Amino acid sequence: MEIKKTAMAGTLESSDAQVTVEPGNGTVELELSSSVMNQYGRQIKETVLATLERLEVDNAKITVVDKGALDCTLAARIECAVFRSCDKADKDIPWGGMIR
Amino acid sequence: MKNAVGRDIPEELLVNGKEVYQGKNYLDGKYIQKAGPKTRRYEKPQESKIVDSLAQALRDCGAKSGMTFSFHHHLRDGDYVVNMVMKAAIEELGLEDLTIAATSLGSAHDPIADYIEQGKVVGIQTSGIRGRMGEVVSAGKLKTPAIIRSHGGRPRAIEAGEVHIDIAFVAAPTSDCVGNCRGIGGKSDCGSMGYAMTDAKFADHVVVVTDCLVDFPNYPASVEAIDVDAVVVVDSIGNPKKIASAAARISQNPRDLMMAEDVARVIASTPYFKEGFSFQTGVGGPSLAANLFLEKLMDERNIKMGWAIGGICGPMVELLKKGKVGKVIDVQDFDLDAVHSINQTPNHFEMSASQYANPANKGAFVNKLDFVVLAALEIDTDFNVNVLTGSDGVLRGAPGGHPDTAAGSKVCIIVTPLTRGRMATVCEHVVTVTTPGDCVDVLVTDYGIAVNPLRPDLIECLDKAGIKHVTIESLKEKAYSLVGRPDDLQWEDKVVAVLEARDGTILDVVRKIKPYKL
CATH class of the missing domain: 3.40.1080.10 (Glutaconate Coenzyme A-transferase)
Incomplete structure (x- = not known):
């Protein structure tokens, strides 16, 4: 998917993450901060990159402010931000397809 | 050396008879020689022990660089006394190389982090450590490793002479003019003053800091005048809202x-x-x-x-x-x-x-x-x-x-x-x-x-x-x-805090954390 405009999903509540995607400069660029960085930073990064790959996003700047979200929450917030950035978040969401 | 809970304790900490934790009741039955304080005689009757300022009280008690000051934490996160005393000692008297031995410290004591960074406070002995002080100590900025003790471990260490208190500061919700203190009857009430009692008995000097002077004798006293050198009256010893909550409510969760x-x-x-x-x-x-x-x-x-x-x-x-x-x-x-x-x-x-x-x-x-x-x-x-x-x-x-x-x-x-x-x-x-x-x-x-x-x-x-x-x-x-x-x-080798078991053996150490790289 192509990131067309800046879009956000998620909150800064505990156990959530706030994800912002912006059009990129040819690659995936990740900015990550997390309240559980020392123990889960590596896994959060893996989840973010794997989710973007699944959504076929290869050109984006993504900012994740994590407040201890579980992997499923992170993936959902990323999916939502990406779909919003393409104006595809209103209808015909591919549940069970690209969105898992 | 590995201790009974599998923690590796650096050999350089195992000096002067310090041992690693061996399991509970290890020192049962052993004898200890209690340390006694060196205290001043006040034989000539005094009408009052009130002095004008904390700085004056410090001078009267012979405060100098390298000393250990003790505090108790009944005022919890509302406490003003630790910061007030350390400010007077460092900024008015120009003292350095000071050690704070407190029953606990919290985020009310964030300003002490500056004194640690400036190298004026070189030792911390406490139960609790939080806020900015926790951060600077964890970052390795305190000159000596902080010593963390339980509430029972602390009086044990004081009685054994492992902590020698030069001056104990008692934050007193009420005091009379000679230093009989109580935790009630004032404007910053905390109730029990139990943590201050051992300090007052084993310190060379005791300074009472109060914001409510009452008639003599303030009885029954939690800290007694017979142990007190000086009384300082200040505007406020703490923020009552943070000393005690209105009522601890039972969770509805x-x-x-x-x-x-x-x-x-x-x-x-x-x-x-x-x-x-x-x-x-x-x-x-x-x-x-x-x-x-x-x-x-x-x-x-x-x-x-x-x-x-x-x-x-x-x-x-x-x-x-x-x-x-x-x-x-x-x-x-x-x-x-x-x-x-x-x-x-x-x-x-x-x-x-x-x-x-x-x-x-x-x-x-x-x-x-x-x-x-x-x-x-x-x-x-x-x-x-x-x-x-x-x-x-x-x-x-x-x-x-x-x-x-x-x-x-x-x-x-x-x-x-x-x-x-x-x-x-x-x-x-x-x-x-x-x-x-x-x-x-x-x-x-x-x-x-x-x-x-x-x-x-x-x-x-x-x-x-x-x-x-x-x-x-x-x-x-x-x-x-x-x-x-x-x-x-991921840790560095540097030990930033030593965790003593209640019996005085070493239970664990906290090392400096490595900056996290993704």
Whole structure:
């Protein structure tokens, strides 16, 4: 998917993450901060990159402010931000397809 | 050298007779030579000991660089006294190389972090360390490793002369002109002053700082004039709103209540739950809520609690007033209901930290305790508990009375949710061992109960009562299945804090955390 405009999903509540995607400069660029960085930073990064790959996003700047979200929450917030950035978040969401 | 909880203690710390932790009751029966303070005679009658300023009091007590000042934490996060005294010592008298020996420190003491960074404060000995001070100490900016002790370990160390207090500062809600102090009757009331008592007896000099001067004699006194050199009257010793909350409320969170009910059921399944039993609980959500369910079970069986100790708050005072507990003995008060009850409600008494929890005296209250209910930041599969360091390895907690009550009690119950956000509370290895697993008996979580295999008697009790329990390993696996397996923290070699077991042996060390690189 192509990131067309800046879009956000998620909150800064505990156990959530706030994800912002912006059009990129040819690659995936990740900015990550997390309240559980020392123990889960590596896994959060893996989840973010794997989710973007699944959504076929290869050109984006993504900012994740994590407040201890579980992997499923992170993936959902990323999916939502990406779909919003393409104006595809209103209808015909591919549940069970690209969105898992 | 590895100690009894498997922690590697650097050899350079094992000097002057320091040993690694060997298991509970290791030093039982040994003799100690108590240290005595060097105190000044005030033979000529004095009308008053009031001096104009903290700076003057410091000068009168011969304050100089390199000294150790002690403080107590009854004013909790409302305390102004530590910052006030250190400011006078460092900025007015120009002292340096100072050590702060406090019963606990909190985020109220953030300004002390600057003095640490400037190298003016070079030593910290405390139970709690949080906020900016925790951050700068964790970053390795304190010249010597901080020494973390439990509430019972501290009076033990003072009596043994391992901490020599040059000047003790007593934050007194009320005092008379010669230094008889009480925790009530003023504008910054804290109730019990139990943690200050040992300090006042073993310090060379004692300075009382108060914001409410009352008529002589201020009696019954928590800290007595016979130990006091000087009295300083200031505008305010603390922020009353942060000293004691209006009333500790019992949690309405269904998860807390479910765990609290399980705690009460575990207690009631043991033979110790009988007429006259003794009890202590923390003030955390599920710990405090256990009071509620315990009362129901006491009514059902028609038994009463003999006595309760600890940090005390409203719900326990309520039980005392209802006649459901015989005596409440109190080292610290957490809310105004408790503050206004101590020494007022019949059978609500004050005790010193040594009476409460010191392992080296001839029998502290914790040794007669049947049940204690405690919280944890983390607990590992050996039942070791961490209440000091966060999941990022930074100092942000306090052992408090946790290790003392766990060691002394017949049944120590830890109650905690299985996960907090993405942090697994039940884990493979705690970041720091603050309470050794050989003192912890039962774990109650929202996903199940586990009993320490060292207590087959308790396993039998739960089985007989039909209370389901699982292994602690299965709870850990459940936690990891929810949040993922955490990576190990990465440390540098530098030791930033030494965690003493209550008997004075070394239980663990906290090292400087490596900056995290993704």
